Amino acid sequence: MMDQNEKNILKIVADMDEVPTGTAYNIRSNCGCSGRNSTENIKIENKTDKPGIDIIVKPGTKNEVVMIPVVITESGVEDLVYNDFFIGEDTDITIIAGCGIHNCGDNKSQHDGIHTFYLKKNARVKYIEKHYGEADGRGENVLNPVTVINMDEDSYMEMDTVQIKGVDSTTRDTQATLKDNATLIVKEKLLTDGVQYAKTDFVINLDGENCSTHVVSRSVAKGESKQYFVSNVIGNNKCMGHTECDAIIMDNAIVHAKPEIVANHIDASLIHEAAIGKIAGEQIMKLMTLGLTEEEAQQQIVNGFLK
């Protein structure tokens, strides 16, 4: 039976009001499984050699959703979990992950989720991941997701990853390898405040002919927070790659951005862009002419930027 804090977190990270019916899901709560359902096409099984689950999607599965949220409501928890996704050929599915921590005490609570994807030929996946933290005490909320993506020919994956707020420290590591005609789209949105720390690191190997990637990170750093963005797109074949980091810096925050592209093939077409800047005075002024205060204008600009 879930308590109110768990329910609130589930709503925020997975938009779950209640336990879904007819959908594949696994709810991990305070290092244990508090609910699971497999469907005819999507099987969820415990790993036998380490903590975590295997999610196996049958070839040909279309328009199905699998939800695997993680909730931590205790202080002093250290949770490490390995989730592997085996996505069969000719599939089209949505995976909703995400982790939320309600830290009720003064000890650090941490969740490290290692997610490995194996997309077979012509598989299509939309992967949505939200991270969120809140606290009653002084305990830190730490989330260190690792995402490893292996994409076979003609597969497509779109990864929407959002750190909403309240995560004191995060190291986000994403590695991908793409075969012929595979496409990977990554959209990352991050907000840090106070003395929070966020490091995000992408390494995308474009191995296959005509494969492509588009990695876009938008972030807002407030207060005394620190952000590090590193992205490396490596073109090993005729391919297209684009990586972009766009950050708004506020107060006394620090943002490092290091986009890197490596062409190991004459037909690799790669672009990187990075921009860091404060909110433009003209933007605030324009919204003030619409009746917003300076603070409301800033909030509106940040909300829009991270929307």
Place this chain on the structure above:
Amino acid sequence: MLELKNLSFQVETENGKKDILKNINLTLNDNELVVITGPNGSGKSTLAKIIMGIEKQTSGQILFNGIDISDYSITERARLGFGFALQQPVRFKGITVKDLIMLASQNKELTVDKACAYLSEVGLCANEYINREVNASLSGGELKRIEIATVLARQTALSIFDEPEAGIDLWSFNNLIDVFQRIHDKHEGSILIISHQERILNVADRIIVVAGGEVQSSGTHEEIMPELMRRADGCGCSLKRGKK
């Protein structure tokens, strides 16, 4: 309703203080459409910005409906009923045209249809633009029309347009003249336009000529235009002729 008393604005330069506006005195009446014109660099846009609170006058007073608003912030003036269309509109990543019009209208009940109607008024196909971000993907002309739509959506007591014609095509410009006339005919508020465009001057109740930071003349279209045309023909003044 709006009264400027002895308004002056100076800036610091390498060679000391420079007067941009000198003792400006003028009144804008309820539901009046006034166009301020004059050569480039005469201080017209600065005057508009001072009225909106974007720049602060060095001396002088601004009264609105009898209240001294000289020290009011931009927000306070906006909430009193001032609207302002910037000469060079601002881009926002992530904020859509719809978001901006909703913010401008300050009416949570504003329907998408109504928001679209404001876009149509400035010659934009609403369905094509309503969900677009107000970002670098929009051309200068598109952005300018969206800027004007945000002011229309505000339905304010005083709408200020700083060179609304700049950067928009002829077709939209014709619509724009209609929009000004419609607001004016419906008595939906006073309009202050900074413009060089003859066709905008043609719809004004009153034209104020500012040159060298001073009000040089003020009067009806019939009173002011002959003099302006003489100058335009004679010395290459910045007045732009438009087809009637």
